[in-house]
Amino acid sequence: MDVHEVVTHFAPALARVVASYERDRTLRDDLLQEVFIAVITALPRLADPSKLKPFVFRIAHNRCLSHVAKRMRERASEQPLDDLASEDLGQEQALMDAERGGRLLEAVRRLALPYRQVMTLILEDLSYDDIAEVLGISVANVGIRVNRAKQQLTVMLSHER
């Protein structure tokens, strides 16, 4: 796969990951572009092509984490990150609430950061091994976090029905 194919292939998945971190449309587009540029620039450093998927998602999560850090600094407030992720639902959310995908995205956004990270990767078809590699945690910890995220999502989604 050349650079253009990689970017085009991963674009929808990366857009979903970015959406789980940022609700504002303009900021989301900027962040997505930043992720694309980081992926394009980093691709020549990929030693093992079979690790392309975790490689791309690791870059995306790192960039998203940096974005969250930047947003927290800009707001200069003491509010926790999870509040940052779930505040000010806005018009876009009102429209999206009508859809199942929108409800799921909102539920994923409300998850605490460690659970949100594993859940977005699970939902993008990454294996436990790949998730462990992307996040720098053990496979056992991935399992624990997935179970906790699943429990929280079950509660959130059942409340919204």
Added chain:
Amino acid sequence: MNDDFIRGLRETWQLQNHDAASVLQRLRRNRWTPHIVVATEMLGCAVAILVGIWFAWVAVQTKQDRLLFALSAGVMLVTVPVLTAASALARRASLAWDDETPPTLLRIGIRRSEASLQAIRLGRWHVGIIATFVVILWILEFAGLVRAQHFLIFYTMTCFSLSMAGWFWMAWRANRVRDRRDVYIRLLAMIQVDDS
């Protein structure tokens, strides 16, 4: 994880379309931007080196203001290439961060912030050293050991204004770096949940 619940969520999740096409289009439009930035930096560096060489040549040829031209040549020839190289290295180092895992990335961020704060503290010491030096010069002047009052006034004003500007800039910078470090510490605590 292949239970029905996750399978169902995955299906719903992957149906979402966030329209990455417009971003991809923008990306294609801007694909030359990083190359243009590098080329501009290189061009700027080359121009500065040429001007520096010209200044050095003038310094050798002329008798008037020789020191001024020599100093300007030195600044051009030493500072600009170093700054260009530092900028290129910093860009490369920031890209290397993408190879790290999120906790390592945050730990590196915390370490770099600490290093920056240390550098800023050292910078404040420099201001103190310059101020002490100026005070010593004035003591020497009052003691009659040095006779350069006009130069000392100019020198004091220059040092004072530069030091004040530097002091405020360092205070502002230190606040920003401290905020950044605190955010990294909080984020690190957030992503390190108890998995037992």
